[in-house]
Amino acid sequence: MIKWWKILGALLVLYALIAGLLLPIPQLAILEQSIRNLYYHVPMWFGMIFLLLASMVYSIRMLSSGNLQHDIKAAEYANAAILFGSIGIATGMIWAKNTWGAYWTNDPKLNGAAIGMLMYLAYTVLRSSIDDDEKRARVSAVYNVFCFPIFIVLIFILPRLTDSLHPGNGGNPGFNSYDLDSRLRMVFYPAVLGWTLIGFWLADLKIRVKIVEIKKDS
């Protein structure tokens, strides 16, 4: 009945929730127990990026085929991504307050993420401002295709060129170099995959509702 990847996503997140609280963690200065946020805060951003990638792919497919169902998919993947991004920013602020000392710092990754969120909020505003279905699909698809590479530059490339508090940016060694040991990986990767699948599930529900609505109208 329910697609297998949805159940897989639910099981992976369930595992990550439990194992993330119970399994031993490496001893890290300042971070201490809060390193467990790696299992909850970071997957939000990974999930967001995968959803935005899917959104861009469907925007390209919409432009090449003119299929309006692809437009619905692009929009709903972006909406789910915005949800994950908002949760990512909110949870990151709690973590930042307790490790860096402030809810918001001038960290380039934070500002980049904030600009990226505004770009995608503008995408939803753009969509709601055009009444004609065909026109909305085409204009917003072009905008969406431009948004994704800029978002990647903002959160992955620019923070690496300057100093950043985030691991893996500027002169700051990443979790990957030595901190992300096998104990963290064992929960982190399943958490990323699980939350990404949950994000696609949430988007999938809204996509199908929209398609049913359109079929009902016509």
Next chain:
Amino acid sequence: MKNLLLTILLQQIHTNEMADAESTQKFYVVVAVIALLFVGIVGYLISVDRKIKKLEK
């Protein structure tokens, strides 16, 4: 006065530590609650998913 405050403070820390030690075992209760909470939300998602499947037919 200072000594009194210090004593109270130390007592406070001591009782907190005691409470921590006693409640470590019950941490699993919280984990179980969080897990059940998520299972409930997934159950809801599944029921919505099935309802949409009916509508699609």
